[in-house]
Amino acid sequence: xxxxxxxxxxVAATLGQGLALAVAGPCTEQIAQIEQVARQTAPGPDAGPMxxxxxxxxxxxxxxxxSIKQAQEQTDAQFKAALASAKDLDAQGKRAECTAKVDxxxxxxxxx
Numbered sequence: 001x002x003x004x005x006x007x008x009x010x011v012a013a014t015l016g017q018g019l020a021l022a023v024a025g026p027c028t029e030q031i032a033q034i035e036q037v038a039r040q041t042a043p044g045p046d047a048g049p050m051x052x053x054x055x056x057x058x059x060x061x062x063x064x065x066x067s068i069k070q071a072q073e074q075t076d077a078q079f080k081a082a083l084a085s086a087k088d089l090d091a092q093g094k095r096a097e098c099t100a101k102v103d104x105x106x107x108x109x110x111x112x
Contacts, residue, residue, distance in 0.1 A: 025090030027098040034105050035083070041109075079108050 063071075086101035106112045 025093055025098065026095040027086060027090040027102050030102045031083070031086055031090060031105075034102065034109065034111075037109060037111065038079075075108065079105065082108065 082101055082104050086098055086105060089098035089101055103112070
């Protein structure tokens with residue numbers, strides 16, 4: 001009787017793991033890691049998504065508080081859109097497209 005119960009539990013656990021893996025998309029783990037890094041990033045000027053340096057910055061012009069806020073809002077919006085797209089592509093099982101979005105997210109968080 002005990003052996004039967006153990007066998008049933010073992011089979012159920014194995015099937016449960018298989019179902020969890022079947023539900024996960026090709027990029028699920030990478031997306032979860034990126035989300036965790038984004039949540040753990042301490043607030044500050046070097047935190048969160050990054051954008052390329054502007055031409056004005058290269059010409060030694062000082063940013064204004066409003067231009068900084070605008071740049072942060074743009075990169076945050078870009079990050080959120082890329083994250084949503086990556087999750088959508090992952091759910092559809094589109095590995096190549098999802099991997100490209102994950103690479104974009106890593107670039108935005110300066111993880112590469």
